[in-house]
Amino acid sequence: MNLSMSLEGKRGVILGIANRHSIAYGCAKVMAELGAQLCITYLNEKAKPYVQPLAEELGADLLLPCDVSVDGELEAVFHEMEKKWGTIDFAIHSIAWSPLEELHGRLVDSSAEGFCKAMDISCHSFVRMARQAQRLMPDGGTLLTMSYEGAEKVVDHYNLMGPIKAALDSCARYLAAELGEQQVRVHSLSPGPMPTRAASGIDRFDALMEDAAGKAPLGRLGTPEEVGALAAFLVSDLAKGQTGNRIFVDAGRHLIG
DSSP: OOOOOOTOOOOEEEEESSTTHHHHHHHHHEEEEEEEEOOOOESSSSTTHHHHHHHHTOSSSEEEEOOOEEEEEHHHHHHHHHHHHOOOSSSEOOOOOOOHHTSSSSSSGHHHHHHHHHHIIIIIIIHHHHHHHHOOTTTOOEEEOOOGGTTTTTTTTTTTHHHHEEEHHHHHHHHHHHHHGTTTTEEEEEEEOOTTTTGGSSSSSSHHHHHHHHHHHSSOOHHHHHHHHHHHHHHHHGGGTTOOOOEEESTTTGOOO
């Protein structure tokens, strides 16, 4: 076994970079530093000016639009990677969205339309990503997504996203079972609260971060780069014997009630 953490020769896509504070950017930064070739996506033309400089800084081979709620855009990303590289080794999903009125309201008051749209963008898009990725992984690979402790216990103000992240975790386990024969490994990572644009939509999020840092055994929040280091390990050959895990990167916050 190669015991190096080098990702030289590995290629893949990272979905969900919004800016330099994104968890997805933390993953991209670490993986680029370790030699991975990257395809990076941006949500739309409004988001492109924030993402393009980061892609250039990281030396990304591809920069492509990808709004998973638009028919065909996710599939087009994988088509372009197939044309560019033929095969890939990893795909990282760092996407979550809910209508604000649903996120700020009680779960019991959520609308069917809002719930379904949040579920499609935040959860089922990972399943669709896996469907596309496994085609390009004839020799195996790694699929990663981002969860949160609100998937397994009630977190104040997390509301609608709790059940959706629980579904995402379950999807990761089922995909790990289904794709294992192909040597495609699947994990969900569970960062603690971090000051990202997506998380800023959660009501009283500053208080949530303060509470998390105060209760975490390490006395602080985790960082996007620490999530990136874990992602790099799971993509590397060092983690070939692991699949189906949910792994915390939260400075130990999940240990404390």
